[in-house]
């Protein structure tokens with residue numbers, strides 16, 4: 049099959065170096081022509097904490113993706129009722145002409161939870177998953193967690209594990225650093241860092 053679009057859902061609060069690393073690994077897999085970032089308007093899994101507004105998360109994503117035309121940002125999930133369920137997003141993509149199986153990109157920690165998503169059987173019926181390793185999630189744990197939905201060989205038919213070194217980076221840690229006035233440095237793409245980290249005052253002395 050020729051390389052095609054791969055959809056990358058998430059909260060992106062904010063987009064960080066781990067997100068860009070896994071998007072690049074997807075592009076390097078040979079299956080993917082473009083990675084389409086799909087920021088969730090209202091993610092179902094974030095435990096009620098307050099998020100950066102959608103428009104701000106979107107702006108930071110546009111900054112992060114501007115340098116590479118193969119990284120694109122879509123507001124598709126803003127068109128759907130909240131919360132942002134992947135099964136609904138996939139159905140909307142199909143209704144607009146995308147041919148199943150649709151490629152989905154996600155981290156192993158997200159895949160771990162797939163059997164508990166809204167209509168996970170719709171998700172696996174319409175999508176194939178590219179999964180990135182995430183520190184702390186072993187492949188055996190992942191297979192066992194997803195087995196109720198994808199037993200045995202079904203896992204290998206539906207899931208491809210991306211070859212890449214795990215990247216120790218999370219939006220939670222970045223928000224913690226920023227809240228303490230600390231600079232997340234290389235955990236953020238430089239353009240995003242420039243937008244989020246206040247500049248020290250000019251030394252005019």
Ligand code: ATP
Pocket residue numbers: 057058059060061066067070153154155156157158159180181182183214215216217218219220221
């Ligand atoms: P938070 O810390 O707020 O939970 P996050 O860093 O996991 O956020 P999300 O926007 O929730 O970021 O993640 C979007 C997608 O990117 C998810 O599929 C998640 O598993 C994946 N992801 C995020 N960071 C990494 C990483 N460092 N390695 C692999 N996958 C990642």
